[in-house]
Amino acid sequence: MTQVTPAIIKNSIATIADYPKPGIMFRDVTTLMANPEAFKATIDAFINEYKNQGFTKIIGTESRGFIFGAPLSYALGIPFIPVRKPGKLPREVIRQDYLLEYGEDTLELHVDAIVPGDKVLLVDDLLATGGTIEATAKLVAKLGGKATDAAFVVSLPELGGEQRVEKMGIKILKLVEFEGE
Ligand SMILES: O=P(O)(O)OC[C@H]1O[C@H](OP(=O)(O)OP(=O)(O)O)[C@H](O)[C@@H]1O
Numbered sequence: 287m288t289q290v291t292p293a294i295i296k297n298s299i300a301t302i303a304d305y306p307k308p309g310i311m312f313r314d315v316t317t318l319m320a321n322p323e324a325f326k327a328t329i330d331a332f333i334n335e336y337k338n339q340g341f342t343k344i345i346g347t348e349s350r351g352f353i354f355g356a357p358l359s360y361a362l363g364i365p366f367i368p369v370r371k372p373g374k375l376p377r378e379v380i381r382q383d384y385l386l387e388y389g390e391d392t393l394e395l396h397v398d399a400i401v402p403g404d405k406v407l408l409v410d411d412l413l414a415t416g417g418t419i420e421a422t423a424k425l426v427a428k429l430g431g432k433a434t435d436a437a438f439v440v441s442l443p444e445l446g447g448e449q450r451v452e453k454m455g456i457k458i459l460k461l462v463e464f465e466g467e
């Protein structure tokens with residue numbers, strides 16, 4: 287489905303140069319979240335795209351993925367599953383290491399959170415190198431599910447994440463792009 291992204295979404299995202307490391311242009315969605323009109327436009331755009339599409343689970347990746355994934359899960363009546371940084375989930379987990387734009391990390395998923403045949407929507411605030419979403423999709427696959435789609439508020443195409451995620455057969459929705467700005 288093609289939709290026009292309201293300008294308020296991009297306009298409400300702040301950019302901080304050289305955070306958290308020199309050379310990084312940090313796209314800060316806290317200013318979007320603090321703007322109720324922009325936040326509503328963001329969640330509504332996701333609802334329009336993903337209603338009645340047969341998803342059985344929505345995954346949000348810690349931490350900013352929780353902020354956009356949980357309201358979508360509530361609105362669509364689809365279970366919300368958190369993928370978390372190490373040591374945060376209390377029951378048995380599977381793990382996946384991955385590289386970030388500015389570091390490396392590990393993600394974990396409860397082993398009983400995904401069942402074979404699940405059709406999973408991945409939600410995160412931002413797509414940069416695609417390492418986070420690739421690791422999350424691998425966790426889903428290890429448990430027999432299939433991440434078919436991934437939704438982002440922001441994509442940074444210069445960092446190659448879109449090709450990396452599409453190569454895995456995952457369809458991307460991005461509401462906003464930042465390129466050399
Ligand atoms: O496409 P990638 O190169 O993987 O980068 C994107 C990821 O990086 C950020 O999360 P971060 O790991 O900084 O964690 P946070 O949400 O807890 O701040 C962002 O929220 C995405 O999850």
Ligand SMILES: Nc1ncnc2[nH]cnc12
Nearest residue numbers: 311312313314387412414
């Ligand atoms: N440039 C960026 N801005 C905000 N979050 C990010 N996560 C990875 N790269 C980022």
